[in-house]
Amino acid sequence: MNTHNHAFNEISVPLPREVDSEIAGDIEKESVFVSPFIDRIFVQDGKTARVVCKAGADLAEVEAKAKRFLEVMVKQVSGFEIKVFVDTKRKDTGPYFRGVNDELVKRGWMHDYGKGQVAYSGPVLKLAKLINDKAGELYASALGAKDAHFPAMIDADTLHKCGYFDSHPNAVTFVGNVVEDFDAIEEFRLANSCSEGALLPKQEHIHIDGMCLNPAACFPAYPTLTGQTFKEGQCFTWLGRVFRYESRNINGLDRLYEFNVRELVFVGDEDFVRDVRKKSLPIVEELASFIDIDCQVQTATDPFFATVSAAKKFWQAAQEVKNEIKIPALSNDGSQKLLACGSINLHGNFFGKRFGFTTVNGEPAQTGCVGLGIERWVLAAFTQHGFDESRWPEAVRNIIFR
């Protein structure tokens, strides 16, 4: 939590209805996107929202905005029965390690830039590579997945086609450039030639032409499939670089702005796609057993941005179209939490229709994907085994600590 010296003003707003802890958690997390004048919103007893405002806030305006946000958030459906598809238990009997991020920095294995990006080396890098390589090998041997590579930037039209602005408009990052104007470029150059820190170009001298940083590993794959006909199903796999603007929610390896995802995309008819989803479950299980961690795959209800969350949540849970890979880890206060370390998704023919690729009978092809958040797997593994090498499985420690 913020410990600035600003005078904080608080407003209490009764929630339109009582909410459970799942929705309360979503409200608190999404609250950083509500207003520049709101620091955070906390939910008390499931009944009241405590809106912490920043100095200079127009309280009446802030209250009205907070109420509109809460109105939408309480419409979320929650409390679905969670189905568990995979449940691995580690053999290591030692305690979970608290404060992994700090320890990694202390050992010089990680550098935290403080804005949701990290650099890493040594055992952290070796473990990240090991998890990525192992997943790639399993996808190749079990599914015949072919290697691919995609860029880290993506254009807004593709994101629009993927429906991303509907579901997560708050998480998009647009890339800006200095306008193609000699005077503007010269002004920017001169201003910086003698300044202490970086001076950004004036707002009117920056243009945003629609390039974005890719926020979901599989998106750049779909435009490359346009016009193709899939006689047989196909699987592709790669390591994708992903960016999600998290505002003030960033927190070490728990929640990064920029991270890596080992992605698997499968394309074909409905039977093929369902079959691959089924085969992906034991692969996740094998990966978790290989590094010896507690891990679950369960039905997901991940938070979408407020206004669409109610419908999306219901759809996901009802259809079991989204499964989440949840790995136990520790919160900053030491309590156990389930870290979402990846997801398994069925998209139906959504992308086949939008990007125009089909099965042999001319129908839009179906797709699915599995994404593994590499840095979160690393965090979970260090949390569950700590820093005593002997607690790590032999095959892993012989690689990462050498």
Ligand SMILES: [Zn+2]
């Ligand atoms: Zn995906």
